[in-house]
Every structure is written in C-alpha cells, then in structure tokens.
Amino acid sequence: MEKQSILVYLETAGTQVVKVSLEALNAARKLSAQNGRPVAAVLIGDASAADTAASYGASQVLTVAAGEYQADRYTDILTALCERYDVSCLLLGSTRDGKELAARVAARLGAGCVSDAMSLTEEGAWVRSIYGGSLQETVSAGEKAVVTVRSGTFGKPEQDGPAAAAVTEETVEDTALRAVIKEAVQELSESVNLEDAEVIVAGGRGMGSAENFQMVRQLAELLGGVVGASRPAIEDGWVPRNHQVGQSGKIVAPKLYIACGISGAMQHVSGMSGSGYIVAINKDEDAPIFDVADVGIVGNVTEILPLMIEEIKARKS
Numbered sequence: 318m319e320k321q322s323i324l325v326y327l328e329t330a331g332t333q334v335v336k337v338s339l340e341a342l343n344a345a346r347k348l349s350a351q352n353g354r355p356v357a358a359v360l361i362g363d364a365s366a367a368d369t370a371a372s373y374g375a376s377q378v379l380t381v382a383a384g385e386y387q388a389d390r391y392t393d394i395l396t397a398l399c400e401r402y403d404v405s406c407l408l409l410g411s412t413r414d415g416k417e418l419a420a421r422v423a424a425r426l427g428a429g430c431v432s433d434a435m436s437l438t439e440e441g442a443w444v445r446s447i448y449g450g451s452l453q454e455t456v457s458a459g460e461k462a463v464v465t466v467r468s469g470t471f472g473k474p475e476q477d478g479p480a481a482a483a484v485t486e487e488t489v490e491d492t493a494l495r496a497v498i499k500e501a502v503q504e505l506s507e508s509v510n511l512e513d514a515e516v517i518v519a520g521g522r523g524m525g526s527a528e529n530f531q532m533v534r535q536l537a538e539l540l541g542g543v544v545g546a547s548r549p550a551i552e553d554g555w556v557p558r559n560h561q562v563g564q565s566g567k568i569v570a571p572k573l574y575i576a577c578g579i580s581g582a583m584q585h586v587s588g589m590s591g592s593g594y595i596v597a598i599n600k601d602e603d604a605p606i607f608d609v610a611d612v613g614i615v616g617n618v619t620e621i622l623p624l625m626i627e628e629i630k631a632r633k634s
Contacts, residue, residue, distance in 0.1 A: 411468060449583050
C-alpha cells in the first residue's frame, strides 16, 4: 500500500460488508478523484469480503486476523495501519462501532475527526448537519483526518464487476485490553434492518392507534419493505424502538419511503431526507413532511391506506 493513501474500514455483518461501509468507500473514491491518492480497504477478522471490496473500487485490500469486535484491539489495529502507511484520511461508516473507533483512532493520531459527514466540497472539506438537521456546517479536518460517513448520503457505489486488487495480510501486535466485551445481549424484539431496506413504510401518531398501525405493517409486507416509525408511535408502544427513524433512531435512505400520518418534525426528517422517493400522507396540508415529499396526499391516512392496500393487491393478482 502506498504512503498517504486513503484507508476505508469495512465493517462486516457475518461475511457481508454493511451498506454504510460501502458508502464510506464511495466517499473515499470521491476524495481520491480530488487528491489523486489511492484507496485501500481494511478488513479486520473475516477476510472473505476482500473480493467485494475490490469490486467496489478499492485498489488494495489489507486484512488483519482478529477475533470478535473489541474496541481496544480494533483501535490498535487501525492506528497501527494509519501510522505504518502514513494514511491521510481514514473513513468509517457512522455505525455504533464506527463512531467509537473514529474517536479513539483520531485521538491516538492527533488527527481531525469529523462525524456523520454527508458530502464533500470541491475544496476537500466535509459537510455535516447540526442542531438536529436544521443547519449544515462545512468542516476542514486538516492534513490527517478520521471521518465517519452518515448512512444514505454518499450512496452505495456501483459494482465494477470482478476486479483485481492486491490483498495484503497485515499483522499488528496484541496489547493488553483495558475493556473486554464478554457478552452481547440482543433486544428481545423482531429483527429489523432499516439501513439496508429499499422500501420503508413508516407510521406516526396520525395512525391513531396500535390497531390502525397494522395497516402500515400490511402495506410494508405487500411492497416487500420494512416498517419504520416516528418517535411518537414508538412512545405510544405501537411498534418496538428498533423501528424508529430519525435523529435519535436510524438514519435511512431507501429507494422508496412512505410516511403515513407523520407530521415531519425536523428530528424525523433529518433521518429520512436522503430517501430516493418520498410519499407522504397527512390530513394537514401544511404539515412540514410535504416540504420534502415527492408526492403528497392530503387526507385521512386511515381511509387512504386501505385503498392503497386493495389497489396493490389487485395489481399483484
């Protein structure tokens, strides 16, 4: 790997690279187009995704053998690689682990740290949202930077097909761990992957009741999508918290987002405004959600959703 390269940490779930890590790879390619520096990817633990990294634009792949995620261990590895190759910019996805690692590695390197980057300016500065998405700021991170990329902002890069990339096995000396994850306890609720969903049907307080919220589930199932929700619907207990979309929930960018009975508070909009196509249903014609919607339907959502469901069923049959 060349000196002053751009390095992307590819987080995996099982043997698959998580979507936001591929978006970080896309951000790295855009940065590379500006400064001419090569893009390398690093896989820690399972190296089976090396071919995937190459097909999405990495010119080189570094692999490091390691066990399950331990923040101290993974920080040591990324810091060592950044120092070994004098990396100019390390990019990670804005996941729980990605944000933790970014802060730790930046502190070790004395580098600038930018979280939740949404775009890259022509001058090589990063843009991110602040104050719950109501404002944006441009941040220059200096000669060395650690950047986390917000889901749904840079887009998943196009796969170039099978590509030849040099795969290098790296070793980093183990150090004593100060904290060890002994057990990961999973929430006892249905699993949901909002970040990778291509269709999300989300319901808000305008659905009126838990019984009415079932129409959101039904529409999502018909469209092969995932159920999302605004914070009020979560707080009313109509759906588990892991379905929440917004500033305090998941940041999503599906191809289609249908907002049912959601008014469009900034905290919610900031979590779904990157969606490809937004359909909003609300009885209040002045609801803020219509400001970001591609198609707005003014009316009672509990009357409109049954019509949509029946029409989709008819078309499918």
